[in-house]
Amino acid sequence: MSEVLQSLFVLGSTHHDAPLAVRELMALSAEQAAALQKQLHALTQIRECLVLNTCNRVEIYGLATDPQIDHTIRDSLCACNGVSRELLDAHSSWHTNLDVLQHAFEVSSGLDSQMVGETDILGQMKTAYAAARNARCTGTVLNRLFEKSFQAAKSARTKTAITRGQISIGNVAVDLASRIFGHLRDSRVLLLGSGDVAEKTAQALNSRGVADITVSSRTFENAHSLAHSLGGAALEFDDFAAQLKRFDIVISSTAAPAAVLNRRMLAAALKQRPERPFFLIDLALPRNIEPSVDTLENVYLYNLD
Numbered sequence: 001m002s003e004v005l006q007s008l009f010v011l012g013s014t015h016h017d018a019p020l021a022v023r024e025l026m027a028l029s030a031e032q033a034a035a036l037q038k039q040l041h042a043l044t045q046i047r048e049c050l051v052l053n054t055c056n057r058v059e060i061y062g063l064a065t066d067p068q069i070d071h072t073i074r075d076s077l078c079a080c081n082g083v084s085r086e087l088l089d090a091h092s093s094w095h096t097n098l099d100v101l102q103h104a105f106e107v108s109s110g111l112d113s114q115m116v117g118e119t120d121i122l123g124q125m126k127t128a129y130a131a132a133r134n135a136r137c138t139g140t141v142l143n144r145l146f147e148k149s150f151q152a153a154k155s156a157r158t159k160t161a162i163t164r165g166q167i168s169i170g171n172v173a174v175d176l177a178s179r180i181f182g183h184l185r186d187s188r189v190l191l192l193g194s195g196d197v198a199e200k201t202a203q204a205l206n207s208r209g210v211a212d213i214t215v216s217s218r219t220f221e222n223a224h225s226l227a228h229s230l231g232g233a234a235l236e237f238d239d240f241a242a243q244l245k246r247f248d249i250v251i252s253s254t255a256a257p258a259a260v261l262n263r264r265m266l267a268a269a270l271k272q273r274p275e276r277p278f279f280l281i282d283l284a285l286p287r288n289i290e291p292s293v294d295t296l297e298n299v300y301l302y303n304l305d
Contacts, residue, residue: 007047008100008141011073011092012059015114018091020305024286025083026091028053029257034131036060036080041137045069048139050132050146054124055169055197055285055304056114057107061100063141070094101145108149109156114304119168122153123196169304170200173281174208176302177249180279184249188212190240192252192260194222197283201251202230214247216240218254244269244278251281252288262290266299274298 013026028036033053041049045066052059058081060073074092078085095103106112108125129146132138138146156162174184181187189210191198194217205213213232216239217223224234235243244250244265254260266278277298282289287303294301 007064007067008062008097008145009064009070009073010059010061010095010100010103011070011077012057012095012103013088013092014057014059014112015305016112017093020285020287020303022087022091023056023058025087026058026077026081027055027285028058028081029255032080034135036076037132037137038135040073040076041135043072045072048142049137050128050142052107052125052128054121055283059107061104061142061145063139101148104145104149105152108153110153110162111156115169115172116162120197120200122150126150168200168204169197169283170202170204173201173251173283173302174204176281177251177279178208180300181248183209185209185211187248188246189214189249189251190235190244190247191215191226192240192250192288193217193254193284194219194226195253195255197253198251199226201253201283202226202232206230214243218256241265241268245272247278248276249279249281250289251283253283254288256284256288257286259290260288261293263293263296266293266296270296270298 018026033051037049037051040046040062046062046064046069048063050061060077074085074088078088108122110116110118110121113121133143178184187210189205189212191202191213194215202213213230214235215223215227215232216235216237218237220234220236227234252261277300280289280299280301282303285304289301293299
């Protein structure tokens with residue numbers, strides 16, 4: 001067993017190591033993460049492999065026979081996301097042996113999260129684990145590691161108050177909007193994106209009494225489905241820029257590789273609503289909203305950090 005533990009590793013770049021501007025360079029698409037996982041698992045020095053890719057972390061877990069495998073893994077990640085080794089080395093961490101066990105337990109239970117106790121990461125870990133296991137990239141050791149980490153998370157949530165308040169990105173985003181706008185019942189909200197983060201944000205909005213919610217997604221069917229469940233409306237993605245003037249709050253969480261909302265779009269919308277502010281929350285990585293919009297008067301932009 002000691003030989004196996006000596007070979008256990010995790011390479012990670014997270015909010016602890018990297019600011020948002022660096023994390024969005026490190027981020028992988030779902031297709032890139034799957035391809036990297038398959039590529040690493042094919043190496044003779046790696047017995048098992050799993051890539052965890054979320055809005056605040058890119059982590060590669062594995063079991064290796066070569067104690068110098070970190071150089072190969074770092075080079076592979078850089079080739080996949082196009083960043084330099086210097087940037088990765090400056091904004092990443094490397095754990096081995098029992099430190100990997102402790103790290104996985106802290107991640108799954110929300111202790112390692114940017115918002116301590118948030119509940120989203122456990123689901124993301126379970127999804128990554130299921131994908132890696134289905135791809136036959138995990139084996140006895142990583143299976144046991146992740147299953148035990150899920151048990152640790154359940155124990156932490158059951159026996160402690162770590163999740164008191166139901167912490168999630170969606171709830172925090174809506175609480176932030178409430179602090180700025182006061183009650184949100186009369187606010188008109190546009191959700192850009194229809195994935196898990198958008199759905200949880202929509203549920204949080206509904207719980208605060210927000211009735212006017214519009215969903216726009218690159219896949220209109222997904223936007224329509226989420227909007228229907230909320231009693232809201234769906235908007236074609238190509239049309240949302242022309243309709244911006246109608247909304248008070250825009251919450252974006254698409255998987256687009258670059259900004260979908262820029263300064264030009266906001267400036268045009270502001271001309272049609274000069275007395276009303278825009279409140280923007282960018283929950284995406286890479287970011288969906290061009291950072292320069294924050295310099296516009298009456299525009300308030302918040303991101304993951």
